[in-house]
Amino acid sequence: MLRYIIKRVLLLIPTLIGISLLVLLLIDLTPGDPARMMLGASATEEQVEELREELGLNDGFFVRWWRFISGVFQGDFGTSLMTKRPVLDEMLFRFRYTLILVIFGTVFSVLLGIPIGIYAATHQRTWKDNAAIFLSLIAVSMPSFWFALLIIRFFGVQLQWLPISGVDTWTGWIMPCAAMALGLIALIARQMRSDMLEVLRQDYITTARSKGLSNRTVVYRHALKNAVIPVIMVIGGVFGSSLGGSLITEVIFSIPGLGQYIMTGLNNRDYPVIQSGILIIATLFAVIILIVDVIFALVDPRIRSQYTRRNKREGGKKNEKEEETVKAA
Amino acid sequence: MGENLLEIKNLSVEYHTDDAVVYAVNNISFEVKKGESIGLVGETGAGKTTIAKSVLGILPQLQAKIKSGEIYFEGNDLLKLSEKEMQKIRGNKIAMIFQDPMTALNPIETVGFQIAEAIKRHNKIKRQEARERAEDMLEMVGIPGERYRDYPHEFSGGMKQRVVIAMALACNPELLLADEPTTALDVTIQAQVLDMMRNLRQKLNTSVVLITHDFGVVADFCDSVAVTYAGEIVERGSVDRIFNNPKHPYTQGLFESIPRLDSNENRLKPIKGLMPDPTHLPEGCRFAERCPYATEECTAAPPEAYEIEPGHFVKCFKVKEGEK
Amino acid sequence: MKKKRKQSRLREIWHQLKKNKMAVVSLVVLIVLVLIAIFAPLLAPYSYSEQNVLNANASPSAEHLLGTDDLGRDILSRLIYGTRQSLQMGIFSVAIGAVIGIIVGSISGYFGSWVDNLCMRLLDIYQAIPMFLLCVALAAILGPSLRNAIIALGLGVVPGFARIMRASVMTVREKEYIEAAKSINCGTGRIIIKHIIPNAIGPMIVQITMGVGSCILSGAALSFIGLGVQPPIPEWGTMISEARSVMRQYPTQALYPGICVMISVLACNLLGDGLRDALDPRLKN
Numbered sequence: 001m002l003r004y005i006i007k008r009v010l011l012l013i014p015t016l017i018g019i020s021l022l023v024l025l026l027i028d029l030t031p032g033d034p035a036r037m038m039l040g041a042s043a044t045e046e047q048v049e050e051l052r053e054e055l056g057l058n059d060g061f062f063v064r065w066w067r068f069i070s071g072v073f074q075g076d077f078g079t080s081l082m083t084k085r086p087v088l089d090e091m092l093f094r095f096r097y098t099l100i101l102v103i104f105g106t107v108f109s110v111l112l113g114i115p116i117g118i119y120a121a122t123h124q125r126t127w128k129d130n131a132a133i134f135l136s137l138i139a140v141s142m143p144s145f146w147f148a149l150l151i152i153r154f155f156g157v158q159l160q161w162l163p164i165s166g167v168d169t170w171t172g173w174i175m176p177c178a179a180m181a182l183g184l185i186a187l188i189a190r191q192m193r194s195d196m197l198e199v200l201r202q203d204y205i206t207t208a209r210s211k212g213l214s215n216r217t218v219v220y221r222h223a224l225k226n227a228v229i230p231v232i233m234v235i236g237g238v239f240g241s242s243l244g245g246s247l248i249t250e251v252i253f254s255i256p257g258l259g260q261y262i263m264t265g266l267n268n269r270d271y272p273v274i275q276s277g278i279l280i281i282a283t284l285f286a287v288i289i290l291i292v293d294v295i296f297a298l299v300d301p302r303i304r305s306q307y308t309r310r311n312k313r314e315g316g317k318k319n320e321k322e323e324e325t326v327k328a329a
Numbered sequence: 330m331g332e333n334l335l336e337i338k339n340l341s342v343e344y345h346t347d348d349a350v351v352y353a354v355n356n357i358s359f360e361v362k363k364g365e366s367i368g369l370v371g372e373t374g375a376g377k378t379t380i381a382k383s384v385l386g387i388l389p390q391l392q393a394k395i396k397s398g399e400i401y402f403e404g405n406d407l408l409k410l411s412e413k414e415m416q417k418i419r420g421n422k423i424a425m426i427f428q429d430p431m432t433a434l435n436p437i438e439t440v441g442f443q444i445a446e447a448i449k450r451h452n453k454i455k456r457q458e459a460r461e462r463a464e465d466m467l468e469m470v471g472i473p474g475e476r477y478r479d480y481p482h483e484f485s486g487g488m489k490q491r492v493v494i495a496m497a498l499a500c501n502p503e504l505l506l507a508d509e510p511t512t513a514l515d516v517t518i519q520a521q522v523l524d525m526m527r528n529l530r531q532k533l534n535t536s537v538v539l540i541t542h543d544f545g546v547v548a549d550f551c552d553s554v555a556v557t558y559a560g561e562i563v564e565r566g567s568v569d570r571i572f573n574n575p576k577h578p579y580t581q582g583l584f585e586s587i588p589r590l591d592s593n594e595n596r597l598k599p600i601k602g603l604m605p606d607p608t609h610l611p612e613g614c615r616f617a618e619r620c621p622y623a624t625e626e627c628t629a630a631p632p633e634a635y636e637i638e639p640g641h642f643v644k645c646f647k648v649k650e651g652e653k
Numbered sequence: 654m655k656k657k658r659k660q661s662r663l664r665e666i667w668h669q670l671k672k673n674k675m676a677v678v679s680l681v682v683l684i685v686l687v688l689i690a691i692f693a694p695l696l697a698p699y700s701y702s703e704q705n706v707l708n709a710n711a712s713p714s715a716e717h718l719l720g721t722d723d724l725g726r727d728i729l730s731r732l733i734y735g736t737r738q739s740l741q742m743g744i745f746s747v748a749i750g751a752v753i754g755i756i757v758g759s760i761s762g763y764f765g766s767w768v769d770n771l772c773m774r775l776l777d778i779y780q781a782i783p784m785f786l787l788c789v790a791l792a793a794i795l796g797p798s799l800r801n802a803i804i805a806l807g808l809g810v811v812p813g814f815a816r817i818m819r820a821s822v823m824t825v826r827e828k829e830y831i832e833a834a835k836s837i838n839c840g841t842g843r844i845i846i847k848h849i850i851p852n853a854i855g856p857m858i859v860q861i862t863m864g865v866g867s868c869i870l871s872g873a874a875l876s877f878i879g880l881g882v883q884p885p886i887p888e889w890g891t892m893i894s895e896a897r898s899v900m901r902q903y904p905t906q907a908l909y910p911g912i913c914v915m916i917s918v919l920a921c922n923l924l925g926d927g928l929r930d931a932l933d934p935r936l937k938n
Contacts, residue, residue, distance in 0.1 A: 018778035030794045125391060141866065141918035143873050146893055146911035153904045203432040209387045210427075211447040211496070212419035215412075222435050229437075244785030248874055262786070263878070266793035278790065282781040289781075301437055301480040347672065 001304065004297055008290050017069075019282045023275045024065050034269045038081055055081075068275060078272030080265075087276045090261060095280070097167065098246050098257035104173065105180030105242045110235060113185045114228070117192020121227075122219060124197065132189065139186035145248045148179035152252075165254040176253045180245055184238050191234045195227040202226075229300055236292035240285050333401070334536050335361040335384065335504055340398030342379050342388065349608040353379045355560040357398075358634075361504065366530065366537040368547035368568075370583070371557035372604055377540040378428070380557075381506040384538075385425055386415045402504070421451040424497035428509040430489035434481040440492045441467070441477030447499045466495040470525060487518035494526065501533060508540045523550060544587060548572060553640075556580050559605050559615040562634070566641035576643040578620045614645070622647055669931035676927020679920040686917055690736040697730035702885045710903050719909055722892075723899050728906065731887035732913055738888035739917065742803055742872030742881070743865040749807025750868075751861055754814020759845055759853075761815070762822030769819070776812045784809045788871060792880040799888075802881040806868045817860050821853030828852075859929045866921025873914050889914050 035051040036043070052058050056067065071078060077087040120132035152175060156164035163172045199205065200223050208222040247259035258277055265273030297303045342354040354376040361367050369377045382388045384400055386407060400407040402423065407415065427433040435443060445463035449456065464474035470491040481489060490510065497505060510526065511519040527550060530537055539550055547554055548568060555565040556579065564577040575581045582600040602619040605611055611618065613628040620627065626646055634642040635649050670676050689696060698718075705725035713720045719728040761772035782790075791805035825831065826849065834844050873890030875881035882888035884895070889910040896907035 014774070015778050015781055018775070019781050022778060022782070026790060026794055137919060137922055138915070141870070141915050141922055143870055143877075143890070143893070143911060143914050145874055145877050146907070146914065149893065149897060149900060149907055150904075150911070153900055153907075157901055203427060203429060204435040206382075206387055207427060207433045207493070207496075208435065210385055210419055210425045212416045212421055212450055213446070214416060222438070225437055226435070240780075240783040241785065244783035244787075244789075247786060247789060248878060251878060259786075263789070263793075266790060274790070278782060278786065281783065281786060285783060286781050299437070302482050305480065305483065 001297070005294055008293060012286055012290065015286055016279075016283060019286075020069060020072075020275070020279055021065060023278050024061065024068065027271045027275060028061065030269065030271075034081060034271055037269045072276075072279070077276040080273050081270045082264075082268050082273075087272050090273075091258065091276060091280060094256055094258050094261050097255050098243075098250070098259060099284075100173065101176055101180060101246050101249060101255065101257060102239065102242045104177040105184065105246075106235070106239050108177060108181035109184035109188050109238060109242075112181070113188025114192050114231065116185070116189040117231075118196055118219075118224065120189065120193045121196035121200065129193075133193070136186035136189045139182050140190070142183065144179055144183050144245060145252060147182055148175065148249065148252045151175050151178065165252075167253070167255050172253075176249050176255060179252070180242050180249050183245075184242060187238060188231065188234060192227065192231050195230045196223060199223045199227040225299075229296065232292060232296050232299065236289045239288045239292075243281055243285055332363060333360040334363045334365075334403065335538075336399075336401040337380070337384070338399045338401070340380070340383060340400065341396040342376070342383055343394050343396055344389075344392045345394060346392065351607045352610050353393075353560055353607060354383070355610070357557075357560070357562050359555050359562060359565060361536050361538060363503075364534050364536055365553065366539060366551045368551035368554045369538060369540045369557055370542065370544060370547055370554055372542060374604060374607065375557040376560040376607075377557055378508050379560075381425060381508050381538065381540060384504075384506060385419055385423055386410075386412075387419070387425075417451070420447045420497075420502075421500045422502055423504045423506065424500070424502040425506040426490075426493055426497045426508060426510045429513045430486055430493050431513065433493050434489060436481055439478050439480055440484070441479075444492070444496045444499050447496055451500045463495075463499065466499050467492070469498075469529070470495040487514055487522065490514060490518075490522055491525070494522070494529075498529060498533065498535070502535060505530075505535050505537045506540070507537060509542070510539075511546065512541070512543075526550070544572075544583065556583070559610060560607065561615060561644065562642075563616065563644045564642065565634075566638070570638065570641045576637060576641070576648050577616075577645050578622055578647070579616050582619075666928070666931045670927055673927040673930060675923045676931075679923040679927070682916065682920040683924065686736055686740060686920075689733055690740045693734050693737055697727075697733040699727035699730040701731045701734040701887045702726065703730075710899060710906075720903075720906070722895065722906055723903075728892075728909060731892060732889070732909055735887040735889045735892060735910065735913065738799055738876075738882045738886065739869050739872060739890075739914065741799065742806060742888075743869035743917070743921070746803045746806035746868045746872070747810065747861055747864040749804065750810035750864065751814050751857065753807075753811045755818050755850065755857070757811070758815040758818025758820075759822050759850060762819035763826060763841075763845055763849060765823075772815070772819075776815060780812045785871060785874070788875060789878070789880060792875055797880045797883055799882045799886075802872055802875050805875070805880075806871055809871070810864055810868065813864070814857070814860060817856050818853060821856055822849050825849050825852045855932045859925050859932065862921055862928055863925035866918040866925070869914060869921070870918050 033048065033052070035048045035055060035057060039048055039051060056064060059067075068078070075088060077091065079086055080090065083090070116132055116136070120129045123129045123132075152164050155162045155175065162175055163169065166172050167176070200219075205218060205223055208218045213222075246257060247263060249255070250257040250259040251263065258281060261273060262277035262281075264270070265277060337360070338358050340354055340357045341352075344351040344353055357376075357380060359367070369380065371377055379388070379393075382393075383395060384402075384407065388395070395408060398408070402418070407418070410418070434440065441460065441463050444466055445456075445459040448454070448462050448466075449459040452459070454462075460477070464477050467476060468474050472488060472491055472495070476484075481492070484492065490513075494510070507526070511522050514522060523546065526537075529535070537550075539547065541547060551568055553565070553567045554571045555562045556571070556577065557563070558579050564571065564575065564580045571580065572584075575584055579600070582598070585598040586600060588597055600619055605615055605618065611628065613626075613630055614620070614623070614632055617623040617627040624646070632644050632646045632649070634644045636642050637648050670680075703726060705721070707725065708717075708721055709723050709725040711717055711721040711725070717727050717729065719732070722728055722731070757772055757776075761769045779787075788802075788805045788809040791808060792802050795801035795804060831844060831848055834848050839847075872881055873888070873893070876888045876890030877894045879894070882891050884891060892910040893907050896903070896910070900907055
């Protein structure tokens with residue numbers, strides 16, 4: 001198992017190098033000169049050129065990339081062109097907001113989505129199942145920012161139960177997390193339902209029933225464990241979409257998270273902010289996917305056994321040998 | 330061989346899909362005596378598996394519907410029992426072996442757990458004891474007990490089928506329903522598994538309903554045969570009777586389509602045509618369309634089962650006339 | 654039975670799909686939406702930009718069926734014109750994503766070995782950036798406009814299409830008829846175009862239908878944060894964003910465009926579900 005984890009962690013390195021190159025490439029393709037943006041239209045050509053030189057914008061692609069990467073390894077993510085503050089400080093401050101939002105959003109959607117999916121699958125073709133399918137379809141099809149505005153209008157303005165923006169108190173987190181989670185709950189519920197139905201059709205479920213096990217054991221012991229495996233894979237993707245979605249949620253609820261920081265950076269052509277912000281989010285995403293894959297491997301013995309000492313080939317040999325001994329007897 | 334262990338009377342099962350009703354089993358009756366082994370023979374789609382699943386009460390709940398009939402097991406009608414009562418019988422007194430060992434085992438539980446689970450369900454014993462008995466079962470089907478903790482994907486097809494058999498026999502069932510237990514296996518492994526099943530049957534004195542499409546397996550393993558066609562039993566009798574004196578044109582056709590080494594004929598005689606569409610069964614005899622002896626009478630109304638010798642039933646007008 | 658077998662694959666799919674009422678309704682809804690988009694100038698009672706500040710934020714009336722917005726523009730007309738932008742974003746971005754995805758996926762799946770490995774590693778890198786963040790970055794870099802939003806969304810959905818295509822191609826590749834085509838000296842390009850793509854297209858149809866829905870959704874989000882369609886051209890996401898300023902007093906103004914987005918995305922999802930069932934009836938039970 002350890003071998004598998006080490007292998008996956010090592011695979012992270014080329015991915016992250018690739019991402020940093022991609023981000024730098026994106027910035028290079030951006031029309032508009034950051035130096036010109038900083039100095040304003042009134043500055044002369046020489047002043048702009050001087051600043052470009054100072055910022056190292058005239059260096060070659062790989063020189064700039066190396067400077068960025070070596071900086072990152074020394075904990076230096078550069079300085080914002082706009083605020084002149086170190087990007088790292090700013091990001092460390094903002095990171096926790098995004099993390100809370102994304103983690104709560106994901107946790108909510110998993111905790112609600114999985115039971116809803118199981119419920120729908122075990123009540124197949126009843127009104128309960130139909131209602132669950134229909135509601136989740138609506139939730140998936142709804143723009144989350146629109147849903148956010150509606151709940152702000154209702155719970156914030158009309159009923160005045162919850163603060164309409166800001167996260168100074170814990171109540172401020174409720175609506176942002178709900179807005180993040182809604183579509184994802186539905187997504188997971190739909191996935192869970194179809195996986196569950198797929199598994200319930202399998203032969204080994206009939207085998208389990210033929211052993212005289214109770215319905216409860218068949219569904220929760222034999223079916224659920226198998227059906228949850230593909231859902232785990234989806235959770236990685238769900239985390240990714242909530243990372244992307246946090247961008248809008250942060251804007252709507254005025255949460256000072258990473259998404260807002262990147263948005264401001266994009267608007268100002270503040271490239272140290274853009275490249276570091278995207279790199280951080282991509283790293284976070286890659287780490288989550290890694291964790292999800294490891295959990296996946298832990299749950300599924302078919303994958304696990306590929307990485308444990310008694311690997312498949314030996315297992316196969318063992319079989320043949322036994323088949324022979326049986327034949328001989 | 331004494332009294333009837335299992336007695337099926339006039340069983341009819343339908344499957345309801347969105348488009349149509351599939352008449353899978355139509356008015357089937359047969360019985361299995363204690364210690365007897367009966368072969369259910371027929372083409373794919375003749376309703377053999379449905380019969381077995383009806384006995385065990387594990388038909389797909391949403392689609393399948395038992396239209397009529399009774400299934401007596403040790404004198405009780407299984408169809409009248411509650412789900413709770415059925416659960417006590419399933420895996421305990423009646424067990425089933427499934428066709429495809431590749432898919433019949435839960436891929437993410439150890440094989441040992443899956444055997445011990447059945448033992449624990451039906452016996453009030455401690456986990457450790459169940460585990461020991463599961464290991465004994467593995468040894469009995471020729472798998473070392475240490476492999477208790479292995480997962481299904483670590484076994485070959487033949488070994489998996491042994492595990493499935495161990496699981497089915499774990500609680501010493503009175504009746505074993507074996508649904509094409511060897512079809513998915515290589516020929517060499519088939520013989521091994523059959524040998525093993527025969528030995529176990531003699532040792533445990535279990536009654537067996539063996540579902541197969543292979544007369545060879547039946548001749549090897551069974552005391553009596555029931556030939557199924559389009560959801561009906563068309564001919565039934567002892568292995569000796571049916572093999573030496575098949576009366577129903579379908580049974581005869583089946584024998585003629587089996588290659589024989591001792592025959593001089595170069596060509597096999599396949600039965601012409603296909604089995605009728607189970608959503609639209611013909612009014613008369615189901616086999617009439619393909620039967621070389623079919624008359625007007627055959628397409629008008631279905632024949633009954635005629636007992637031409639004690640224990641030898643044939644569902645055909647031809648034998649009735651022959652007797653006259 | 655025999656008749657059915659003779660029917661072409663497409664007719665078979667249609668035959669299956671017809672049985673699913675929700676899917677048929679969704680198809681009708683989508684067709685109506687396309688017609689609305691095409692005939693917007695004929696259908697809309699007013700121009701989308703005609704302002705009347707004196708009659709701003711009006712309630713629904715016979716003249717303005719859904720009322721007017723904060724600049725006195727007719728909301729119904731703006732919704733009707735908005736269909737154009739939203740559908741364009743959905744359809745054209747998926748077209749871009751699907752074409753690139755099919756090419757990448759086919760090459761990767763057909764050739765396998767190092768080509769496949771390379772493509773997959775590149776996709777991994779590409780996908781490490783959450784899709785919506787990537788779209789936002791691309792749209793911001795290219796500059797906010799309908800065209801650029803379409804490009805950004807199109808590039809964002811490439812990996813999904815590529816992976817599905819690759820998986821289908823890998824299963825089809827092993828089939829006997831490809832073996833047969835190779836044995837009669839069919840060229841590689843011809844095998845891919847003539848044999849592999851048509852046979853692997855099934856799952857793609859579903860993905861495309863669903864993709865249109867999700868691109869309409871993401872497109873509305875892009876416009877909402879000002880990176881998509883620019884005012885005064887109406888787009889549902891832009892309209893929600895504009896209605897935000899008067900949300901407190903006139904919440905219904907934000908309601909209508911949101912419902913429009915929801916209906917079109919819902920229709921795409923339902924049709925996608927229906928198509929998946931039709932393509933693989935086994936899944937239905």
